[in-house]
Amino acid sequence: GQQVMQIPQYQHVQEGEDFTTYCNSSTTLSNIQWYKQRPGGHPVFLIQLVKSGEVKKQKRLTFQFGEAKKNSSLHITATQTTDVGTYFCAGRYRDDKIIFGKGTRLHILP
Amino acid sequence: SAVISQKPSRDICQRGTSLTIQCQVDSQVTMMFWYRQQPGQSLTLIATANQGSEATYESGFVIDKFPISRPNLTFSTLTVSNMSPEDSSIYLCSVEVWAGPYGYTFGSGTRLTVV
Numbered sequence: 001g002q003q004v005m006q007i008p009q010y011q012h013v014q015e016g017e018d019f020t021t022y023c024n025s026s027t028t029l030s031n032i033q034w035y036k037q038r039p040g041g042h043p044v045f046l047i048q049l050v051k052s053g054e055v056k057k058q059k060r061l062t063f064q065f066g067e068a069k070k071n072s073s074l075h076i077t078a079t080q081t082t083d084v085g086t087y088f089c090a091g092r093y094r095d096d097k098i099i100f101g102k103g104t105r106l107h108i109l110p
Numbered sequence: 111s112a113v114i115s116q117k118p119s120r121d122i123c124q125r126g127t128s129l130t131i132q133c134q135v136d137s138q139v140t141m142m143f144w145y146r147q148q149p150g151q152s153l154t155l156i157a158t159a160n161q162g163s164e165a166t167y168e169s170g171f172v173i174d175k176f177p178i179s180r181p182n183l184t185f186s187t188l189t190v191s192n193m194s195p196e197d198s199s200i201y202l203c204s205v206e207v208w209a210g211p212y213g214y215t216f217g218s219g220t221r222l223t224v225v
Contacts, residue, residue, distance in 0.1 A: 033214070035213070035214075041218075042202060042216040042219045043153065043202075043214075043216050044216070045111075045213035045214060045215065047213075088152065088153070090213075090214075098155070098214075100152045100153045100154075101152060102151070102152045103151075103152055
């Protein structure tokens with residue numbers, strides 16, 4: 001069935017270190033979206049990737065969509081305390097169904 | 111992107127009672143989505159609400175437990191009926207905005223605790 005696996009579940013990094021979270025689907029996606037949820041907050045849309053091999057950047061955040069459109073990653077360079085939160089990917093399938101990954105909770109150690 | 115007002119923001123309810131959650135969007139949208147997020151977990155779609163038709167429920171969710179209304183293109187309600195402690199969760203409404211790559215916009219959520 002349709003499933004989006006996201007790893008790691010938790011990540012602790014020192015402030016200034018890099019961080020990466022990965023998402024993988026067993027079947028091809030139409031697109032993938034990324035969201036950030038701050039502690040106590042609601043998910044906020046970050047970006048959508050549509051094209052095979054697409055790479056998009058938002059300041060220190062780099063998003064990639066795999067060539068086969070089955071996997072994606074979010075990389076944060078030089079983390080800051082404001083990056084704390086849970087990062088979710090959400091894969092959209094050809095039947096228009098959207099499945100959220102379980103999220104990666106990022107903790108920043110000062 | 112759309113702005114969603116969701117209320118209540120939190121509630122503590124007795125088991126066996128019902129709670130109705132409201133979402134108001136600042137623009138007309140065809141579909142509204144209701145999600146559940148259990149503490150520390152991912153988002154699970156409960157149902158999709160279209161104006162003028164019955165909501166479409168995902169596997170594991172039924173209309174008797176989670177009745178949804180969608181009286182117009184800017185408003186929807188989700189009722190959690192005959193609540194039990196297992197219903198304690200965060201409930202979120204959401205819309206998808208097509209004007210620009212805005213993805214899904216979520217309401218601020220309703221944190222429900224059933225005692």
